[in-house]
Amino acid sequence: xxxxxxSFFLSCLFFSYTNACYAQFPKLPKVPKEVKQAQNExxxxxxxxNSTLKxxxxxxxxxxxSSSSSSPSSSTSKSSNNTLCDRAANNMKKHEENILELMxxxxxxxxxxxxxxxxxxxxxxxxxxxxxxxxYQDRYNELDSLITEFKHELQCDEWVNGIIKENKENQxxxxxxxxxxxxxxxxxxxKIKKLEEADCGVDCTLYKxxxxxxxxxxxxxxxxxxxxxxxxxxxxxxxxxxxxNKMFERGLxxxxxxxxxxxxxxxxxxxxxxxLVENGVALNFEEGTAFDYIGYSSNDEELHAVLLxxxxxxxxxxxxxxxxxxxxSVRHADVNLFKAVEKYHKFTWRQYxxxxxxxxxxxxxxxxxxxxxxxxxxTKNVENNWSGYYEGIKDATLEAKMRALxxxxxxxxxxxxxxxxxxxxxxxxxxxTGIVVGKYLETFMYLIDAKGVCGVKRVFFYKSYxxxxxxxxxxxxxxxxxxxxxxxxxx
Numbered sequence: 001x002x003x004x005x006x007s008f009f010l011s012c013l014f015f016s017y018t019n020a021c022y023a024q025f026p027k028l029p030k031v032p033k034e035v036k037q038a039q040n041e042x043x044x045x046x047x048x049x050n051s052t053l054k055x056x057x058x059x060x061x062x063x064x065x066s067s068s069s070s071s072p073s074s075s076t077s078k079s080s081n082n083t084l085c086d087r088a089a090n091n092m093k094k095h096e097e098n099i100l101e102l103m104x105x106x107x108x109x110x111x112x113x114x115x116x117x118x119x120x121x122x123x124x125x126x127x128x129x130x131x132x133x134x135x136y137q138d139r140y141n142e143l144d145s146l147i148t149e150f151k152h153e154l155q156c157d158e159w160v161n162g163i164i165k166e167n168k169e170n171q172x173x174x175x176x177x178x179x180x181x182x183x184x185x186x187x188x189x190x191k192i193k194k195l196e197e198a199d200c201g202v203d204c205t206l207y208k209x210x211x212x213x214x215x216x217x218x219x220x221x222x223x224x225x226x227x228x229x230x231x232x233x234x235x236x237x238x239x240x241x242x243x244x245n246k247m248f249e250r251g252l253x254x255x256x257x258x259x260x261x262x263x264x265x266x267x268x269x270x271x272x273x274x275x276l277v278e279n280g281v282a283l284n285f286e287e288g289t290a291f292d293y294i295g296y297s298s299n300d301e302e303l304h305a306v307l308l309x310x311x312x313x314x315x316x317x318x319x320x321x322x323x324x325x326x327x328x329s330v331r332h333a334d335v336n337l338f339k340a341v342e343k344y345h346k347f348t349w350r351q352y353x354x355x356x357x358x359x360x361x362x363x364x365x366x367x368x369x370x371x372x373x374x375x376x377x378x379t380k381n382v383e384n385n386w387s388g389y390y391e392g393i394k395d396a397t398l399e400a401k402m403r404a405l406x407x408x409x410x411x412x413x414x415x416x417x418x419x420x421x422x423x424x425x426x427x428x429x430x431x432x433t434g435i436v437v438g439k440y441l442e443t444f445m446y447l448i449d450a451k452g453v454c455g456v457k458r459v460f461f462y463k464s465y466x467x468x469x470x471x472x473x474x475x476x477x478x479x480x481x482x483x484x485x486x487x488x489x490x491x
Contacts, residue, residue, distance in 0.1 A: 291307070
């Protein structure tokens with residue numbers, strides 16, 4: 001009879017849960033009407049348990065009475081045992097009622113202690129040799145199993161309710177235009193997986209569709225908000241063209257997303273630049289052009305190819321950063337590109353001086369670009385004059401020795417004049433010991449280079465100290481900058 005009552009009780013208790021699993025927007029299982037219904041069933045179950053326990057107690061008491069002796073000590077022992085049996089039975093009844101009450105209220109906690117106390121009283125019931133203990137043992141096993149099943153369904157119920165709640169919140173935020181507050185549905189996917197793994201008997205098809213929808217919306221929002229950084233990052237991946245094409249599939253539009261050509265030029269990715277141009281990207285902006293964003297590349301040929309491609313496709317040199325573009329043309333010894341830049345931009349003699357020195361540092365001094373810039377420099381009114389350089393020591397004999405030492409090195413310069421900048425020999429000491437290691441003089445040398453350009457270099461002459469005397473003078477460092485001077489006073 002008890003089994004039938006509890007089965008009916010459980011079917012009532014979980015009726016709403018079963019309906020919730022298959023509805024599009026299931027109601028929360030815990031509603032006042034259903035709780036009240038479950039509590040009524042608990043009351044019915046309590047009455048049945050009370051009736052059963054009274055019958056059992058009566059039988060137990062009767063059995064003991066008929067089998068006992070008529071001595072006073074036997075009567076006392078019998079009475080004591082009956083009291084212990086009744087107490088244990090009543091306690092077990094109480095703990096069972098508490099367990100059923102917890103279930104009716106859909107509580108998570110409290111079962112362990114109630115079941116423990118039930119078992120404790122069951123042991124006392126056995127110990128007191130009360131009648132028919134097996135029925136309580138069976139009921140203990142039933143309660144243990146019932147609790148396990150109930151908590152499993154309660155857990156499933158909680159997951160379902162959580163999914164429903166997150167879906168509802170996402171829909172509300174989406175309807176309000178608050179896409180940034182829409183979740184990525186990671187939690188929903190996790191709970192759907194748990195529902196399936198735990199064999200909750202829930203049809204999760206709709207929940208999966210909802211989770212996938214929110215995941216796609218959130219992913220698209222993230223893409224739109226961060227596509228510039230994502231594009232920039234994609235350019236430096238191993239399979240960058242594949243990653244860029246994926247971004248095109250997701251809605252990247254070069255006509256709108258003008259940052260694409262800037263980053264592609266900076267990364268010197270010619271194939272990406274071509275793809276962007278084919279898809280209508282603009283090469284000229286309100287301020288500047290794609291030329292201005294070209295970055296550094298260890299592959300000079302590729303970098304030069306990018307320059308030529310942009311020029312061919314209409315990037316306006318006249319709107320570009322002239323000095324940067326001219327410097328790139330020097331780096332690649334492209335005299336035609338340099339002249340094209342000159343057509344729209346007027347450089348000062350100091351800028352030409354910088355380009356000219358770049359020819360040497362880029363190791364293109366032997367190319368036409370250096371010859372061309374040198375020829376331009378010879379027509380410029382260079383504001384530096386040799387007469388403006390300071391002269392310290394004046395010693396014609398020493399100067400002649402310095403010239404001879406310099407010419408002996410075979411540099412491709414013609415020495416026009418020389419000034420000793422130092423007022424005296426500068427003593428050089430070991431930084432740690434302070435011991436004299438040598439001395440030097442700094443000079444200005446007025447030179448004409450292989451292109452016929454006049455300039456000044458700082459050259460050092462050095463004498464090493466061997467511990468007792470200074471050794472013969474030799475050429476020391478010659479600093480790289482070739483500072484232009486006016487050639488008008490050169491014979």
